[in-house]
Structure formats: C-alpha cells, structure tokens
Amino acid sequence: MRGFKITLIAIALLASSPLMAQPDRMLLELCVNCSCHGTAFVVVRNQHILVDEDALERAQLPLRNVQEQTIGSRKFVDLSTYDRGSKIQIDSGTGQLNVTLPASAYGD
Numbered sequence: 001m002r003g004f005k006i007t008l009i010a011i012a013l014l015a016s017s018p019l020m021a022q023p024d025r026m027l028l029e030l031c032v033n034c035s036c037h038g039t040a041f042v043v044v045r046n047q048h049i050l051v052d053e054d055a056l057e058r059a060q061l062p063l064r065n066v067q068e069q070t071i072g073s074r075k076f077v078d079l080s081t082y083d084r085g086s087k088i089q090i091d092s093g094t095g096q097l098n099v100t101l102p103a104s105a106y107g108d
Helices: 002-021 053-058
Strands: 024-032 035-045 048-052 068-071 074-078 087-091 096-100
Touching: 024 053, 035 053, 035 074, 035 096, 048 053, 053 074
Parallel strands: 024 096
Antiparallel strands: 024 035, 035 048, 048 074, 068 074, 087 096
C-alpha cells in the first residue's frame, strides 16, 4: 500500500509540472481607489498584471489608448498602462487586487 501511495504522489508531481510553467491565473476582487467593483480575472505574466477588460469597464477605468491582449476568449489589459503615479498591489490575504490611480489617469 505504501508503494502505491508513493507512486500516486510521483504521478501527481509530474502531472503538475506543466501547470507550474503557465502564468498565474486568479479570480480577485477588484478595488480601485478604495472602492470595490466585484471580481476580476487576473493573469500575472512576467511581472505584468493583466486584468479582464470587462472588470475594468465595470470599475469605470479609462480604457482609451490601452493595448488589449486576448487570452482564451477574454480581452485583458496590462495595468502597467496606468503606471504614472499609480499603485497596484495583489493582496493574497484578502483576495483583492488594489489599484490606486491619480486623477490624471482619468484624463480630461
């Protein structure tokens, strides 16, 4: 029985290796300037935080002049677009993506 358990553990570890190579995918509560706007699909790829475009629209973030990336059937926006004076933090303890944008990010 012990040999069987070790075999199962080894198979599970081998099977999980390809998953480790994929970007981190999360479902987080999207909070912008201390106001939360529901959940958002979030992908972390090469230190870039990509957020589902629908969630950003729901939070009324300005989406003009941003580049979209399609992952699966969803469009994502890289939050580095809002880099000037913005603060972006993933809080895994609360399951939130906290985004703080200056007034200048909203344009005219």
